[in-house]
Amino acid sequence: MEGTSKSAAVPTLKYKIRYSEKLGRYLQAATDLQPGEVIFREEPIVVGPLSCNRNLLCFACMSLLPPNEEEEQYFCTKCDVVPLCGSACEEHPRHHTPDECELFRTNEDVLKKNLCYITGYISSILMILRFWLLKKRDPKLWERVRSMEAHLEKRRGTEEWEDRETNIINMMKSLSLVPYDDPSVSEILQLMCAITDVNSLELRPPGSTREALYLRGLFEKTSLLSHSCRGNLHLTMNRDFKLTVHASVPIKKGDIICFNYTSPLLGTLSRRQHLRKTKYFECDCSVCRDPYELGSYISTILCPRCRKGYLGMEDPLTKFPYERKWKCDNCEHHMAGYLVKTTLNLCKSLLNDDTRDAKELEILKKKLLKTLHRNHFLVVEVKQKLLATYRLEVVKPNPNKRSMENMLNVCKEMYELMEIVEPGISRHKAILLFELHLPIVSLANQAHCRQEISSIELAPRLEEGASILKKSLAMLLLQPPDTPEGALAKRGLEKLKALNTTISDVKALSQLEQLTVRERRRLHKHK
Incomplete structure (x- = not known):
């Protein structure tokens, strides 16, 4: 059973729900957990866009939509009212629920009158609308959801409160998606907004490699996970948004199970x-x-x-x-x-220009290092941009040697930083290790081609690259195959196979090079 102990005769959860004044409800390890071990899996209660996206997402399956001027193709094929999805969503497991389509169909006249206006805003209200429908469709589940931490009183009267009132609640009322004259509706919707803001996780649309496009999903057990800027969890998710929570480091029985709500690369x-x-x-x-x-x-x-x-x-x-x-x-x-x-x-102020090439970014990095630590988050920002330029260079038939040396150094520095701020299994570290092996292999092959090193010296350098790639794959293979990281894992396996073949050939060549002239003649005669 997922998230249970295999050795127990009766399946036992690997976590316990505890409570403290400081943390509220939280999860505690019920047994010792090893890195990579699955603690639990769960599907989202509701999924919706994180922000307003005009004609970018299918709001049913949350896949990216191709650019198309014919907006009719984005209309819901069930209710044919607003640009919510296309025919490709018909068989998707996260297609609109019947009550969602019925609601849009019932309000067809109002929605069509406001079509131009709501196209850019419907995504902002969609997740809260789905909460509203969930409350009616599954009251027992809603009661569990409303027990989640919301900090409603801390939000009351704040900018967030006013923003949700204006851009979500009043919008839903004006479109007749919720009762307009019931004073209790606003309070319930504010609670839903608060629960969403405090507890939801950011998700990437299926198949998207564009980090700027995010969705959000609410998960019941995951909402109980505590925060630490140096967590002990690794989360993975497939294209249907099923979440798997792994231990990223050894977790002892009784330890708090926690993950980082923010980015590890922020100050x-x-x-x-x-x-x-x-x-x-x-x-x-x-x-x-x-x-x-x-x-x-x-x-x-x-x-x-x-x-x-x-x-x-x-x-x-x-x-x-x-x-x-x-x-x-x-x-x-x-x-x-x-x-x-x-x-x-x-x-x-030096980081404002986004059009710099690798040379300009390297000069900028040197300037910053006169004032900042090499791990400072502003320097890290420049290093991430540099890696993006090096990726374009490393795929060339004959990559620039200096660029490969710089890529090697940046990857090593970034990995050393990640070892501190995000120890154990990490998506960031897996990608860094994959990128680290590329210049190691490239520089080794270039040095051998220039006869700067012998075949005997080439083999261990290639083996170093293979070893680093294996470490990367150990983490990447935890990712579902339908994610960008899963695709990278597949590519990595192919590279490792080719690299191992090259290493075998190089070792055979080095053995041949070490033979004396007489031994070579004997070997040739024997063949």
Whole structure:
């Protein structure tokens, strides 16, 4: 059984639901868990677009729609009212529910009058609309959903509250999708918005490699997972949005099961601000408490006095970091927070241009490194752009040697950082390792072709690349085959097979090269 102990005669859950004043309800490991082990699987309660997407998504199956000027092809083939889906969605398991289609059919006249207006906004209300229909369709499930953390009172009167009232609730009322004159409707819809904002996960549309396009889904058990900026989970999802929760590192019985609600490549200030604004709590995990973020130095700047150490926040958990002093980890020099803020703003201003090529990005990186740690999140942003340019170079028949050397160094630095901020199994690390093996193999082959190294020296360098690729595949193969990472795993398996064949050939050649002239003659005569 999924998410249960295999050895038990009676299936036993690998987690327990606990409660504390600080965390609320959370999941605790009921047994020791190993990296890669499945803790549980579950399907979403509801899925919807994260933001307004005009003619980009099929709102039934959440697949990307091809560009097409004939908007009629995007109409729901069931209710033929608004541009919700196309004929390709008919057989999809997440096609509109009958009550959803019926609601649009019933309000056909109102929707057609507002068609031009709602095309760009229907995605914003779709997820909440599906919650509204769920409440009527499955009251027992709705009662479980409404028990999720919502922080409703903290949201009341805020910008988020007013935004949802204007752009979702009033929109649904004006389109007659919910009762207009019932005062209790607004409160219920605000609760649904709050539950969605606090508990939903960001998802990528099936088959999409475009990181800018996201959906969101609500999962019952997953909503109980606690946060840590250095979590112990690895989440995977197939094209039908079925979620699988794996242990990413060894988890001991009794440990809290948690994952990172934010990006591991954000600095402490950005992570804590995001959590404060969207999840309504102050993170005080081990990463946030450490001025130097467990040695990742992802928010630090070079000390202007000793030029060896780095300045970190003296009081990382404060809400006003630039009103406090920052301290060097080498000479203990203190610097006013407002000066740190000015320095960072100057560095940020250098990143505005998105049209830089590899050479310009490398120059920019050198400039930033005069002020920032090599792992600083602004430097990491430049490194990610650099990797995008190196990917274009590495696929060429004869990649530029300097670019491959730079790609090798950037991948190594990024991987070392990820080992700190996201230990264990990680999608980011899997992709980095895949990219790391490419310049290792390319540089080795180039050096051999130029006769800079012998076949004897080539083999171990190729074996190093194969070893790194295997580490990547160990993580990528946890991903469903219908995801971009799953496709990368398939490609990686093909590359590993070809690489192993090359290694065998190189070893055979090196053995032949080591034979004496007499031994070669004997071998030839024997053949």
